[in-house]
Amino acid sequence: MARQITLFDFTLKKEQNKDESRKEEIPHANINEERRKPKEWIKEAEEGKSYFLLQVDYDGKKSKAICKLYDKETKKIYILYDNTGHKPYFLTDIDPEKVNKIPKVVRDPSFDHLETVIKIDPYSGNKIKLTKIVVKDPLAVRRMRNSVPKAYEAHIKYFNNYIYDLGLIPGLPYVVKKGKLEQLRPELKGEEVDEIRKAFADSDEMTKEAVNDWIPIFESEVPDVKRVAIDIEVYTPIKGRIPDPEKAEFPIISISLAGNDGTKRVLVLLREDVNSQITKHDVIVETFKSERELIRRFFDIILDYPIILTFNGDDFDIPYIYYRALKLNFTPEEIPFDIINDEGKYLAGIHIDLYKFFFNRAIRNYAFEGKYNEYNLDAVATALLGMSKVKLDTLISFLDLDKLIEYNSRDAEITLKLTTFNNNLVWKLIILLARISKMGLEELTRTEVSTWIKNLYYWEHRRRNWLIPLKEEILTRSSQIKTAAIIKGKRYKGAVVIDPPAGVFFNVVVLDFASLYPSIIRNWNISYETVDVENCKNKEYVRDETGEVLHYICKDKPGITAVITGLLRDFRVKVYKKKAKSQNISEEQRSVYDVVQRAMKVFINATYGVFGAENFPLYAPAVAESVTAIGRYVITTTVNYCRSIGLQVLYGDTDSMFLWNPSKEKLEEIIKFVKGKFGLDLEVDKVYKFVAFSGLKKNYLGVYPDGKTDIKGMLAKKRNTPEFIKKEFNEVKQLVTTINSPDDIPKIRDQLEYKIKEIYEKLRHKGYNLDELAFRVMLSKPLESYTKNTPQHVKAALQLRSYGVMVLPRDIIMFVKVKSKDGVKPVQLAKLSEIDVDKYIDAVRSTFEQILKAFGINWGQFTTTSIDTFFNISKK
DNA sequence: GCGGACTGCTTACCT
DNA sequence: ACAGGTAAGCAGTCCGCG
Numbered sequence: 001m002a003r004q005i006t007l008f009d010f011t012l013k014k015e016q017n018k019d020e021s022r023k024e025e026i027p028h029a030n031i032n033e034e035r036r037k038p039k040e041w042i043k044e045a046e047e048g049k050s051y052f053l054l055q056v057d058y059d060g061k062k063s064k065a066i067c068k069l070y071d072k073e074t075k076k077i078y079i080l081y082d083n084t085g086h087k088p089y090f091l092t093d094i095d096p097e098k099v100n101k102i103p104k105v106v107r108d109p110s111f112d113h114l115e116t117v118i119k120i121d122p123y124s125g126n127k128i129k130l131t132k133i134v135v136k137d138p139l140a141v142r143r144m145r146n147s148v149p150k151a152y153e154a155h156i157k158y159f160n161n162y163i164y165d166l167g168l169i170p171g172l173p174y175v176v177k178k179g180k181l182e183q184l185r186p187e188l189k190g191e192e193v194d195e196i197r198k199a200f201a202d203s204d205e206m207t208k209e210a211v212n213d214w215i216p217i218f219e220s221e222v223p224d225v226k227r228v229a230i231d232i233e234v235y236t237p238i239k240g241r242i243p244d245p246e247k248a249e250f251p252i253i254s255i256s257l258a259g260n261d262g263t264k265r266v267l268v269l270l271r272e273d274v275n276s277q278i279t280k281h282d283v284i285v286e287t288f289k290s291e292r293e294l295i296r297r298f299f300d301i302i303l304d305y306p307i308i309l310t311f312n313g314d315d316f317d318i319p320y321i322y323y324r325a326l327k328l329n330f331t332p333e334e335i336p337f338d339i340i341n342d343e344g345k346y347l348a349g350i351h352i353d354l355y356k357f358f359f360n361r362a363i364r365n366y367a368f369e370g371k372y373n374e375y376n377l378d379a380v381a382t383a384l385l386g387m388s389k390v391k392l393d394t395l396i397s398f399l400d401l402d403k404l405i406e407y408n409s410r411d412a413e414i415t416l417k418l419t420t421f422n423n424n425l426v427w428k429l430i431i432l433l434a435r436i437s438k439m440g441l442e443e444l445t446r447t448e449v450s451t452w453i454k455n456l457y458y459w460e461h462r463r464r465n466w467l468i469p470l471k472e473e474i475l476t477r478s479s480q481i482k483t484a485a486i487i488k489g490k491r492y493k494g495a496v497v498i499d500p501p502a503g504v505f506f507n508v509v510v511l512d513f514a515s516l517y518p519s520i521i522r523n524w525n526i527s528y529e530t531v532d533v534e535n536c537k538n539k540e541y542v543r544d545e546t547g548e549v550l551h552y553i554c555k556d557k558p559g560i561t562a563v564i565t566g567l568l569r570d571f572r573v574k575v576y577k578k579k580a581k582s583q584n585i586s587e588e589q590r591s592v593y594d595v596v597q598r599a600m601k602v603f604i605n606a607t608y609g610v611f612g613a614e615n616f617p618l619y620a621p622a623v624a625e626s627v628t629a630i631g632r633y634v635i636t637t638t639v640n641y642c643r644s645i646g647l648q649v650l651y652g653d654t655d656s657m658f659l660w661n662p663s664k665e666k667l668e669e670i671i672k673f674v675k676g677k678f679g680l681d682l683e684v685d686k687v688y689k690f691v692a693f694s695g696l697k698k699n700y701l702g703v704y705p706d707g708k709t710d711i712k713g714m715l716a717k718k719r720n721t722p723e724f725i726k727k728e729f730n731e732v733k734q735l736v737t738t739i740n741s742p743d744d745i746p747k748i749r750d751q752l753e754y755k756i757k758e759i760y761e762k763l764r765h766k767g768y769n770l771d772e773l774a775f776r777v778m779l780s781k782p783l784e785s786y787t788k789n790t791p792q793h794v795k796a797a798l799q800l801r802s803y804g805v806m807v808l809p810r811d812i813i814m815f816v817k818v819k820s821k822d823g824v825k826p827v828q829l830a831k832l833s834e835i836d837v838d839k840y841i842d843a844v845r846s847t848f849e850q851i852l853k854a855f856g857i858n859w860g861q862f863t864t865t866s867i868d869t870f871f872n873i874s875k876k
Numbered sequence: 877g878c879g880g881a882c883t884g885c886t887t888a889c890c891t
Numbered sequence: 892a893c894a895g896g897t898a899a900g901c902a903g904t905c906c907g908c909g
Contacts, residue, residue: 361892361893362893448892448893449893450892450893451892453893485895485896486895486896486897487895487896487897490894490895490896491894491895492894492895493895494894494895494896495894495895495896496896497896497897517894605893606893606894607893608893608894609893609894609895610893610894611893611894612893612894612895613892613893613894614892615892615893616892616893624893624894624895627894628894628895653896653897654895654896696897696898697896697897697898698896698897698898699897699898713897713898715898715899718899788902788903789901789902789903790901790902791900791901791902792900792901792902823901842900846899846900
């Protein structure tokens with residue numbers, strides 16, 4: 001979590017040799033293996049009742065898969081043990097007789113039996129015979145898979161394998177019939193079905209077939225599952241030391257709970273060391289004389305909830321509670337938590353750590369469009385809810401109980417709200433993502449988008465009875481790369497960026513290709529099993545913008561990636577984006593459809609990228625390279641066409657074109673051209689009153705007719721730019737938005753000049769405070785890992801550490817530039833008087849130059865001579 | 877011993 | 892562990908220089 005380091009963040013310098021002390025501190029460090037949880041935390045599901053499937057797990061004691069189901073009526077979670085006799089297995093391409101001769105397989109105590117199965121080869125479409133090695137427990141697969149020459153589908157987690165084989169979809173409603181789960185389909189109105197049919201009228205047969213299966217995923221109701229957010233506060237005698245959960249050496253002084261059933265509760269420990277007077281609160285406050293009683297009460301309350309939400313609970317709250325409870329002599333059987341692989345497991349239901357979910361890059365960029373760029377609770381809540389944590393000017397340990405209750409309860413409230421705001425947007429998003437990826441909630445919220453996509457594709461392979469190919473088998477076909485990346489260390493060439501002029505241009509229309517890469521994947525039938533494959537009758541060559549042939553695509557049958565991406569894209573564009581804007585339905589319904597289209601966007605946009613990612617199990621560099629090559633070909637051809645009909649293309653990046661004052665007719669002409677030539681949709685994305693280009697790529701200020709602005713890439717936008725520069729730039733921006741025609745520009749030039757002189761003077765006179773002057777840079781890794789050089793923020797962090805402050809990865813280091821050996825000092829240790837003013841003038845200069853250049857002003861014109869003149873005058 | 881040209885590292889952005 | 896492209900600022904190195 002990105003912490004803001006405050007002056008209170010001190011820790012003992014002796015922390016270093018903590019390894020030895022740690023071992024003694026954990027009395028239960030080795031009992032993980034034999035620790036057992038005989039208590040039945042969850043009841044079994046009943047025959048004939050309907051439930052929502054939330055997750056599938058493996059129960060080691062019963063050696064069975066278990067489904068975790070939610071009942072809307074009782075608001076409780078139930079489990080259903082597997083009744084189909086499903087067992088773990090993997091596949092191999094040798095005959096059963098040969099497998100029988102491998103002792104490491106057939107002599108293993110967990111070996112069960114062999115079967116011959118028929119699968120379809122994704123490349124040829126032919127049926128192939130394989131031997132299925134069935135075992136009694138999932139760990140046996142790991143032991144055996146290296147004993148056969150080729151082991152297929154041997155790296156899939158058992159519970160996911162179970163989901164694929166039974167065709168389950170987490171997040172959908174099911175009814176228990178004869179002990180098995182049967183999907184309940186939503187009822188659709190006739191016109192809704194018609195609308196969907198229409199959207200896929202021109203699609204291939206394979207897609208049409210699949211559409212029916214996807215409808216429940218998008219249309220089934222999302223249940224508002226009962227859940228509670230929790231947050232704990234721990235007493236810390238030493239300033240700023242973050243308590244170590246495994247040691248759990250300090251008492252839990254307060255636990256807050258906020259439920260979507262209206263619960264607002266704080267359990268607080270009465271203490272001698274602070275004022276324990278408690279006045280009125282809008283939450284229920286329960287006080288405890290002993291910490292043990294407090295924790296016991298906490299366990300009692302949460303057992304009513306099927307879902308627990310935390311913010312960073314995997315790394316802090318849950319393990320702290322767990323180890324602290326053990327320390328207070330709770331037996332493991334009394335604690336409804338367990339810590340497995342750095343995850344806090346809630347044994348009576350499901351625990352979702354929202355920190356991990358909001359940190360997920362795909363969620364940040366595609367679902368929330370970069371609305372937050374720091375990932376602590378305060379930053380995310382401020383950006384999404386407009387609500388922040390209670391500000392403190394002292395340590396938690398010193399707060400009187402009234403303030404502690406207020407602080408603690410706010411955190412739980414915010415955490416809950418992160419899932420309930422905008423009609424449960426985030427909750428619905430999580431469920432939609434679970435349905436699309438076919439993953440249980442706990443795994444989904446803790447993994448990145450490549451895992452989601454992998455799971456979606458594995459599930460789809462199994463549905464078609466396709467054999468999931470080995471990584472090597474894909475790479476023998478689609479690993480050839482033909483282009484060189486511009487950036488050192490990258491594997492292949494990416495997108496085109498057109499060099500923009502510097503200047504102010506009025507009436508700029510931005511056209512962009514609607515989901516360019518996904519559309520290319522769909523229209524060109526791109527997939528791992530269609531690019532550069534042997535035995536192909538119907539080939540289409542992939543040419544980039546230079547006309548060079550890079551790869552070929554096989555058109556004999558639809559590619560799985562093209563089908564799935566195309567289906568999601570068409571559902572999104574033709575059905576759900578429209579529904580999200582429809583005036584015929586309620587605001588609440590519209591917001592549901594907006595969530596649906598956002599969830600799709602995540603998968604659609606990330607699909608191209610994963611095929612170029614080495615760790616993705618279906619990694620196929622030729623696939624990724626084909627997509628960008630076709631992208632370059634498409635945009636280059638279109639830009640040339642624009643220019644041929646007399647339009648001025650000012651700028652473009654990947655899939656966009658900035659046109660200067662185009663006529664409606666010509667716009668329509670281009671759109672028609674693109675549709676006809678490529679079958680792609682080109683759309684008017686934005687219309688600017690004017691755009692101020694700095695002359696740099698990915699760097700401009702666009703102003704809309706109503707005065708609203710878009711700033712892209714400019715220094716003034718970057719998080720690490722000091723606040724005072726951002727503030728001053730903002731004022732300049734306000735000035736600039738008032739411009740309505742080229743005639744207004746000279747007046748603005750004078751005002752810009754004056755403004756900069758003002759800043760210059762204020763700097764010289766130390767008119768800004770240290771916080772405003774601070775550069776804020778994130779530490780991306782542990783201090784020791786900066787071995788190649790020592791950047792400034794690392795220097796500042798080192799100073800902090802030698803002063804006794806703990807610094808961790810993802811911390812934001814605030815430092816100022818000073819005239820000293822290092823050239824920097826952390827704000828906490830700096831004085832205003834030692835600021836290196838010249839360095840700040842440089843920073844002001846580079847930030848403002850980006851806008852000045854657009855207005856044709858040269859910094860040197862008025863700074864070197866005229867600023868000095870200005871000062872000579874003002875000094876008089 | 878020092879400065880300029882250069883490369884590499886790091887961070888933060890854009891699509 | 893989705894991708895590549897662009898920019899800024901600094902760290903560090905090499906080279907030349909009586």
